[in-house]
Amino acid sequence: DTAVSQTPKYLVTQMGNDKSIKCEQNLGHDTMYWYKQDSKKFLKIMFSYNNKELIINETVPNRFSPKSPDKAHLNLHINSLELGDSAVYFCASSQGLRGPQETQYFGPGTRLLVL
Amino acid sequence: AQSVTQLDSQVPVFEEAPVELRCNYSSSVSVYLFWYVQYPNQGLQLLLKYLSGSTLVKGINGFEAEFNKSQTSFHLRKPSVHISDTAEYFCAVREVNNDMRFGAGTRLTVKP
Numbered sequence: 001d002t003a004v005s006q007t008p009k010y011l012v013t014q015m016g017n018d019k020s021i022k023c024e025q026n027l028g029h030d031t032m033y034w035y036k037q038d039s040k041k042f043l044k045i046m047f048s049y050n051n052k053e054l055i056i057n058e059t060v061p062n063r064f065s066p067k068s069p070d071k072a073h074l075n076l077h078i079n080s081l082e083l084g085d086s087a088v089y090f091c092a093s094s095q096g097l098r099g100p101q102e103t104q105y106f107g108p109g110t111r112l113l114v115l
Numbered sequence: 116a117q118s119v120t121q122l123d124s125q126v127p128v129f130e131e132a133p134v135e136l137r138c139n140y141s142s143s144v145s146v147y148l149f150w151y152v153q154y155p156n157q158g159l160q161l162l163l164k165y166l167s168g169s170t171l172v173k174g175i176n177g178f179e180a181e182f183n184k185s186q187t188s189f190h191l192r193k194p195s196v197h198i199s200d201t202a203e204y205f206c207a208v209r210e211v212n213n214d215m216r217f218g219a220g221t222r223l224t225v226k227p
Binding site (some may be wrong): 010024040041042043044045048055057076088101103104105106107108109 | 118146147150151156158159160166186201203206209210211214215216217219220222227
């Protein structure tokens with residue numbers, strides 16, 4: 001009965017490939033997020049999304065795109081992978097519409113290594 | 116926009132000793148403050164959060180934090196740590212109509 005799940009847990013791939021990371025939440029939340037955690041453990045938001053609005057961090061390359069088939073899923077698609085994309089990617093969700101006081105619930109992370 | 120500074124990247128302590136992990140923030144408006152913990156190879160878990168009201172916030176696992184508006188700080192404390200508290204701790208701040216910003220993290224290592 002995992003609240004926020006991500007697949008795969010580990011992903012090793014070659015430069016130039018296209019890959020997707022899946023995220024599902026069974027909490028009935030309205031908003032989902034993607035974060036990138038770099039090698040120095042610094043967490044940075046990439047996207048936040050609910051059924052009405054996608055907010056993109058302006059520093060995120062357009063090779064990254066979120067795709068949401070339904071409210072419970074927010075997948076992350078990455079085109080033309082680069083070495084610098086190697087990181088841990090965390091999915092998160094919160095109950096309402098991005099309210100600042102809301103608790104975000106995080107998935108276990110996907111460790112991406114680009115060779 | 117808001118920013119968060121965690122003053123110590125690593126904090127080593129002995130088991131049963133008290134610990135304080137420091138967090139300062141900058142913002143021109145009211146903020147909501149959070150502490151998250153990340154155990155090895157796991158996702159982040161919420162320890163506690165300050166929204167309003169009492170400045171002393173109690174969280175899970177015996178942790179507490181105090182919001183100090185004049186010093187723009189939200190330090191995390193525990194009176195007696197256990198080996199199992201070894202983890203990375205992240206302070207986060209969020210303004211209204213803005214995204215959550217995380218600090219760089221503090222690695223707490225509890226030694227026997």
